[in-house]
Amino acid sequence: MKTQGDARQASRRHAPLGERLRLRRPHWGLRPRPKAILLPLEHAVESALRPVEPPAQFRARLRNDLAFALQRRVGGLVVEYPRPIRESVILGVAAGALAMLIATLVLVFRSRLAGVGR
Amino acid sequence: MGDQEDQELIEFAKDNPDLFGELYERYVDRIYNYIYHRVGNVHDAEDLTSRTFFRALSHLQHYEDKGVPFSAWLYRIAHNLVANWHRDRKRRPVVALDDVIIRGLLEEHPEAVTQTQDNVRYLREAIRKLDPDRQSLLVLKFSEGLSNAEIGNILGRSEGAIKSLYHRTLLALRNELLKKGLDIE
Numbered sequence: 001m002k003t004q005g006d007a008r009q010a011s012r013r014h015a016p017l018g019e020r021l022r023l024r025r026p027h028w029g030l031r032p033r034p035k036a037i038l039l040p041l042e043h044a045v046e047s048a049l050r051p052v053e054p055p056a057q058f059r060a061r062l063r064n065d066l067a068f069a070l071q072r073r074v075g076g077l078v079v080e081y082p083r084p085i086r087e088s089v090i091l092g093v094a095a096g097a098l099a100m101l102i103a104t105l106v107l108v109f110r111s112r113l114a115g116v117g118r
Numbered sequence: 119m120g121d122q123e124d125q126e127l128i129e130f131a132k133d134n135p136d137l138f139g140e141l142y143e144r145y146v147d148r149i150y151n152y153i154y155h156r157v158g159n160v161h162d163a164e165d166l167t168s169r170t171f172f173r174a175l176s177h178l179q180h181y182e183d184k185g186v187p188f189s190a191w192l193y194r195i196a197h198n199l200v201a202n203w204h205r206d207r208k209r210r211p212v213v214a215l216d217d218v219i220i221r222g223l224l225e226e227h228p229e230a231v232t233q234t235q236d237n238v239r240y241l242r243e244a245i246r247k248l249d250p251d252r253q254s255l256l257v258l259k260f261s262e263g264l265s266n267a268e269i270g271n272i273l274g275r276s277e278g279a280i281k282s283l284y285h286r287t288l289l290a291l292r293n294e295l296l297k298k299g300l301d302i303e
Contacts, residue, residue, distance in 0.1 A: 037292070038285075038288045038289070038292065041288055041291065041292055041295075042260075042288065044237070044241055045241065045245070045256055045260055045288075045291070046260045047238070048238050048241045048242055048245070049155055049245075049256065049257055049260045049261040050261070051151050051261050051262075052150070052151055052154050052155075053147055053150070053151070054146060054147065054150040054154075054163075054164065054167065055160070055164075058164050058167075059146060062142075062146070062164075062167070062168050062171065063139060063142060063143075063146075065168070065172075066138065066139065066142060066171055066172070066175060067136075067139060069172065069175060070136065070138060070139075070175070073175075088206070
């Protein structure tokens, strides 16, 4: 005995390809090709990543710095880009000093408490 | 600007360092642009651009054209410095969007600026969530206009691998946007 589900499946098997796809995706309709899906995204990314130019002041300053470094190099000195002290180093040292301070205070406080107890 | 012309200039620059200024003028805009889009703020873009050229200057004597153009060599330096920067900081960029893009749009379609600002911001946030290589790929492709082969030279992958990575990157980006309920049509 054929059920309603069997009848639906049979009708799908004999339906044209386009109709079968629509049956499979009743609410979405036909899915566009992958390339077509991504094309608008490509345009959006392109406009989000529009080229930018460096500030003129920075450009000129860096050129001067490089020229200065070149002159020094010709004179036998090697000039490298100054490496600023990293924030993490400063934070690490500060955190270490704070931890030592707290530990010292705790030790002093405990030794005084012990003295009072005796 | 041909690679051959670059190569000649580099050879001269090795003996006459003043010519390095010529190379600098040729590439500073492109390197800055690449770095800016990778770090998202002017201050760090300037700092890393400076480092890139100082490093190039100090290693110029060792540069040899082994099938990798000078531009790709510079991009590699910038790429490595940006990677170190991300590793050191482990943080999101402070300012993700300067007004450069919006200024252009304001002149064209003032009514669409607010919506566009939001869309650009969401899209940039989604791009910044991608893997570093995928971010670089998008910037080099769309902002720098490089071919898959040129990008492959910089990222150390084959042209086919870049093509495949590009497709996967767009799909990942689309999924990220869909998660936020955004669909670009």
